Amino acid sequence: MSDYSWKEMMAVVFSREIEDTDKITSGAHTEIFFAATMLAQKTHAPNLKLQLGGSVTLCQVTDVDVPELPKTSTGYELIRYAESVHDHPDTFLFYGAPGGKDYYKDGSEYRDVNHFWFADKFFVGGIQADKWGNTNMIGLAGKDGKMSFRGPGTIGINDIAVGVRDTYVFLTAHDKRRLVESVDYISHPGKKVCRENEFYGDGPKWIVTPKCIFDFDPDTLEARLYMTFPGVTVDDIKANTGFEVKTATKVGSVEPPTKAELEALRTEVDKTGVLRH
């Protein structure tokens, strides 16, 4: 099989997606996204800004050494990488995406910071995701209004969705229990709901699983298969997805991690090999 793990593949995929002028906010499952962000900084995006869950804004992490990927997003040790630390509620008020030349309007030197006031990109997990890109962190519906499975809770995903340019839904396994026709409860609204409610944020750009990437049909706003990961077939995805898998005109295949990407990831970012297993 491949000589890299799905977690490494996911980190590389997100790293490629990150642009130099982005501000990224990372929530839970810190390891993959911290790694993706760090890798992007090392390879092509030295100006990106990363904000971790609790209250820390990390900037320019390229010039510091990170001995180990963090287990939590709020540890005291993370403060050593920070260029600013603020109260957590301020996260939602004062620390929006910074200016950056790739988002110029009318030839201006500066972007409209308040348009996407939370961040450019944010990663959202879920116990379920549906074809609209709605995700569920609340639970699975049981009998008499009770939940048969109590999920972790929505955390701040709904708050962030309003003001983040693109969210990326990720699932740590690809099966019919997770990818469903319609989620039992909505924590993170999909593209359609975001548009209907005139949010600044445009909702999910992708749903990423260990098998593939779904994007959204620009007309129907429904998920469609966009790219498969190396070695995965369209039939495999269809057989393991709980909604009808529609495909983009041409389904692409994700380029495996390059030698340079893997080397940077393993020697400069994930030195202890947390993502390798």
Added chain:
Amino acid sequence: MSKKRKEVTKSIEDAVALIKDGQTVAIGGFGADNHPMAIVREMIRTGKKNLTIVASATAGLEIDLLIGAGCVKKLIAPYVGQEMYCPIGHNYRKYAESGQIEIAETSEYLLYAGFFAAASGQEFFAWRGGVGTSIPKLNKDLVEFIDPIGKTKKILAVPPLRPDWAIIHVGWSDAYGNGQHLGARFGDRWMARAANRIMTQTERIVPNSVIRKNPFMTTIAYADVVVEAPYGGHPYAAHGFYKEDVDFILDYVKCSEANRKGDSKMWDDYLKRHIRDHYAYLDTVGIKKLLSLYTHPIVSW
């Protein structure tokens, strides 16, 4: 000068005796950091019942412990778990799924909006996050309305959230209730400001001159009650003092998981070993373990 300034320090027993069954108690900190664990354990030891617990924006397993110990009637929490160590709290799952606790579905900023409304004396705070989700359907305290200015967008009215107590861990405090965080403050200032009474748990009581040396650092001014509890955040980290005790957290995860799966003996045994007088608890942890958790202060205060 005849009258002396009033000190507000209390023993942990006297402090926790002020918390009454059925009250609404907010527990500070965030994730695996800065939770007032010594006070939480004393609340369990003294058998508090029917509490409404308000968690921090991203609670850890301190809330799960209170639930598993039978202290909680209602929970207001955006999340209960421990990120990579334990994505979802096991007792939280057990009690939620069986309907033994009532949960007010919320989110990080909906919680803060409630604190903000309480702190600023407003009838509600307006927030759009949560519109288009299931949260307002599951939490009837949130009321959706149409923006009266632009006339199109839906907004949630978030009513004041006023805990009877905010229990907050601080790095150090003077005897008059002036506390300073020596690391991240998370949402502690908002939680404290929203509550009717503030109880701080401090690693150290310091002279008032230490506070006056850097008043910019004071995060909790004039707490009503101060409890000194060195290593009182264990097994979680206390920013500026020690990191989280991964072994202890994983042991907790194991025992609480057993409880969820029906092995209550392992859980009862866990409570017996850990719910003790604070210094007896520290003896259980052991001096070698405690000292190994030291973190060097990153910033000089």
